[in-house]
Amino acid sequence: MSSIVLFGPPGAGKGTQATAIMEKTGLPQVSTGDMLRSALSKGTNLGLEAKGYMEAGDLVPDGLILSLIEERLKEEDAKNGVLFDGFPRTILQAESLAKITKVSMVISIEVPDDNIVERIVGRRMDSETGEIYHIKFKPAPSGISDRLIQRKDDTEETVRSRLNAYHSQTAPLADYYSNLGVLEKVNGNRNIIDVTNSILELLV
Ligand code: AP5
Numbered sequence: 001m002s003s004i005v006l007f008g009p010p011g012a013g014k015g016t017q018a019t020a021i022m023e024k025t026g027l028p029q030v031s032t033g034d035m036l037r038s039a040l041s042k043g044t045n046l047g048l049e050a051k052g053y054m055e056a057g058d059l060v061p062d063g064l065i066l067s068l069i070e071e072r073l074k075e076e077d078a079k080n081g082v083l084f085d086g087f088p089r090t091i092l093q094a095e096s097l098a099k100i101t102k103v104s105m106v107i108s109i110e111v112p113d114d115n116i117v118e119r120i121v122g123r124r125m126d127s128e129t130g131e132i133y134h135i136k137f138k139p140a141p142s143g144i145s146d147r148l149i150q151r152k153d154d155t156e157e158t159v160r161s162r163l164n165a166y167h168s169q170t171a172p173l174a175d176y177y178s179n180l181g182v183l184e185k186v187n188g189n190r191n192i193i194d195v196t197n198s199i200l201e202l203l204v
Contacts, residue, residue: 002102003081008109010162011119012188014085015132020196024203028077031085057161062092089170106177109188120159124148
């Protein structure tokens with residue numbers, strides 16, 4: 001069992017690029033952000049515990065995240081590895097992950113902070129299919145505007161907190177994985193297709 005990690009700041013394009021990687025590798029996507037939002041919408045204890053952190057743009061405590069991941073990796077579809085999206089986000093999460101699964105590649109999507117706010121504030125999601133759009137960079141097809149939703153934490157104010165959390169707690173993981181020889185950097189500051197093509201070249 002060996003897994004791939006999609007790594008990068010909020011709005012780097014991890015969720016956007018996950019689809020092509022899943023199609024190419026057959027690995028299921030495991031997004032801690034999606035799992036937390038699902039828990040929140042179902043009103044579970046985990047969702048309620050995570051709510052305040054997410055709305056403030058802070059990281060949810062490691063213990064909650066790690067128990068979520070441990071449970072998820074027990075599922076049948078995870079037996080050959082998974083595509084992690086937004087996990088791990090702290091050194092402790094990465095060290096804990098190393099005890100349960102091998103990480104064969106960490107794809108770091110690099111985007112400057114200056115571009116992140118516009119990406120986040122303009123993001124819209126199709127509530128029926130989960131497809132990610134952007135009002136300027138990837139407009140949704142006509143006729144589905146009533147299905148488009150905006151995430152509660154996609155405000156200019158919250159994204160600045162998320163970027164702070166990224167730089168102080170998550171960015172150090174690049175060195176951690178570089179030292180393990182598995183980090184692959186991709187310039188994410190290009191159009192979506194070009195980024196996808198660079199990522200697919202890494203997977204041949
Ligand atoms: P999470 O849901 O993981 O959010 P995130 O890391 O902030 O990442 P995003 O989903 O915002 O961005 P993305 O990189 O997937 O970008 P996307 O493809 O959508 O986490 C939310 C919260 O949950 C956290 O703040 C934290 O509280 C908590 N949490 C989650 N995991 C945790 C963990 N492990 N530990 C602790 N806490 C955790 O693209 C963004 C927009 O840009 C879209 O509109 C898209 O269309 C557009 N776009 C994408 N690529 C391009 C491109 N190349 N050019 C132009 N536009 C583009």
